[in-house]
Amino acid sequence: MITRGTFITRISGGIIGLSLPDYAWPVNHFAGNNLPVVISTWRHGVAANETAWKILSDNGYALDAVEAGVRVSEADPGVNSVGYGGIPDATGKVTLDANIMDEKGRAGSVSYLQHIKHPISVARLVMEKTPHVMLSGRGALKFAMENGFNKEKLLTNAARQRWKRWKTEEKVYKPEINSENQEGDHDTISMLAVDSESRICGACTTSGLAFKMHGRVGDSPIIGAGLFVDGEIGAAAATGTGELVMKTLGSFLVVENMRNGMTPFQACEAAIIRITKKIPDFSEYQVGFIALSKSGEYGAASISPGFEYAVATAEFTGLKEADSWMKAQ
Numbered sequence: 001m002i003t004r005g006t007f008i009t010r011i012s013g014g015i016i017g018l019s020l021p022d023y024a025w026p027v028n029h030f031a032g033n034n035l036p037v038v039i040s041t042w043r044h045g046v047a048a049n050e051t052a053w054k055i056l057s058d059n060g061y062a063l064d065a066v067e068a069g070v071r072v073s074e075a076d077p078g079v080n081s082v083g084y085g086g087i088p089d090a091t092g093k094v095t096l097d098a099n100i101m102d103e104k105g106r107a108g109s110v111s112y113l114q115h116i117k118h119p120i121s122v123a124r125l126v127m128e129k130t131p132h133v134m135l136s137g138r139g140a141l142k143f144a145m146e147n148g149f150n151k152e153k154l155l156t157n158a159a160r161q162r163w164k165r166w167k168t169e170e171k172v173y174k175p176e177i178n179s180e181n182q183e184g185d186h187d188t189i190s191m192l193a194v195d196s197e198s199r200i201c202g203a204c205t206t207s208g209l210a211f212k213m214h215g216r217v218g219d220s221p222i223i224g225a226g227l228f229v230d231g232e233i234g235a236a237a238a239t240g241t242g243e244l245v246m247k248t249l250g251s252f253l254v255v256e257n258m259r260n261g262m263t264p265f266q267a268c269e270a271a272i273i274r275i276t277k278k279i280p281d282f283s284e285y286q287v288g289f290i291a292l293s294k295s296g297e298y299g300a301a302s303i304s305p306g307f308e309y310a311v312a313t314a315e316f317t318g319l320k321e322a323d324s325w326m327k328a329q
């Protein structure tokens with residue numbers, strides 16, 4: 001377990017010196033001995049990683065791996081903040097955000113997309129087939145349908161029941177998604193992978209915060225907020241209350257921290273510290289970052305305890321819990 005002292009000392013060492021710290025990492029820093037590596041957010045990341053790993057271990061491309069991986073969560077009605085089965089907004093509509101980036105810095109995203117089960121694949125097409133980075137709302141839907149995607153009903157009975165209960169019992173939008181009171185409402189999947197040829201890519205897909213205001217778009221489709229990849233350095237992605245991540249451009253910050261010499265774990269911690277400095281009521285929210293370097297080192301950090309992330313490497317497959325700012329206090 002880390003203490004407040006070590007948490008802050010490590011960060012200030014990195015910020016002041018902008019160089020690697022001169023001590024061994026006791027916890028939560030994982031060296032990349034072998035490529036490939038894939039990491040993703042939350043418990044459902046284990047199944048998603050499994051699909052990604054099949055591609056990676058067959059010397060496949062990291063971009064194919066992250067797309068195929070997060071599609072597992074998008075299709076799973078039990079994952080209630082992603083794709084099919086996602087909890088709707090305050091008006092009962094399932095609206096989706098997704099973002100994908102490759103090792104060359106190319107990016108594609110969709111926001112406020114309805115009726116399409118796999119927004120990540122639409123985002124990839126935006127990246128590969130258009131001169132743009134982001135398509136939104138009806139335009140994104142039209143683009144998807146022109147490219148062979150079918151309109152589907154994404155609101156499951158279970159999600160509809162949750163929404164009905166929320167409408168009658170709670171009515172007001174409460175963006176509190178701390179791990180203690182989450183009720184499973186925050187399980188966006190963000191996935192980062194580096195393949196055996198050192199190509200690093202990332203994907204992020206979500207139905208956003210449960211019962212959000214109609215029209216609300218979160219951090220997940222915003223390049224540099226929910227996801228950022230720099231093929232020379234590494235990649236980072238976020239989960240949690242997107243408003244905090246957007247206001248601090250969290251994933252970009254994590255990658256820049258790595259560029260300046262921090263390890264992935266230290267870079268995530270520094271981005272969490274930035275949130276605690278800039279956002280007065282940060283402790284009411286959960287945010288988690290995962291990061292992966294081009295050489296396969298990885299790490300994660302969060303505001304509150306309880307943020308788990310899934311890892312698949314040749315040596316380890318399973319879940320790890322990120323160090324949290326709250327626990328370190």
Ligand code: SD4
Pocket residue numbers: 081185186187188206207208209217218219220238239240241242243
């Ligand atoms: C959002 N960041 O829309 C997403 C939600 C999320 O885990 O990640 N939940 O703000």
